[in-house]
Amino acid sequence: QVQLVESGGGLVQAGGSLRLSCAASGRTFSSYAMGWFRQPPGKEREFVAAVRRTGGRPNYADSVRGRFTISRDNAKNTVYLQMNSLKPGDTAVYYCAAKYIGEASASPVEYDYWGQGTQVTVSS
Numbered sequence: 001q002v003q004l005v006e007s008g009g010g011l012v013q014a015g016g017s018l019r020l021s022c023a024a025s026g027r028t029f030s031s032y033a034m035g036w037f038r039q040p041p042g043k044e045r046e047f048v049a050a051v052r053r054t055g056g057r058p059n060y061a062d063s064v065r066g067r068f069t070i071s072r073d074n075a076k077n078t079v080y081l082q083m084n085s086l087k088p089g090d091t092a093v094y095y096c097a098a099k100y101i102g103e104a105s106a107s108p109v110e111y112d113y114w115g116q117g118t119q120v121t122v123s124s
Helices: none
Strands: 004-007 010-013 018-024 032-039 046-051 068-073 078-083 092-100 118-123
Touching (some): 004 092, 018 092, 018 118, 032 068, 046 068, 078 092
Antiparallel strands (some): 004 018, 018 078, 032 092, 092 118
């Protein structure tokens, strides 16, 4: 069992930055690929970024590539999402997710555990 707790969301102006954190419980964090997903108002959940167990070769959605950076610290059981050059279209509830073994997938159905989400609102 893995519990995930996101933090770092908030209200920011367009062009600003935020860093989201996701703290995981348990001693096997390094066994999980980690992903960030988001759900904009009135829309379905969508992939944002994912990272392998070792932290290498991250995977990004086209809409955030070059602006967002995913990273992880296995010693701290934490995954991060640095978001720069934010746009109003980035407004959503952001969720982190854990996928046991395997690749850093963009498919939400492949993830085993989910956090409760943190709200990110970007004003124009």
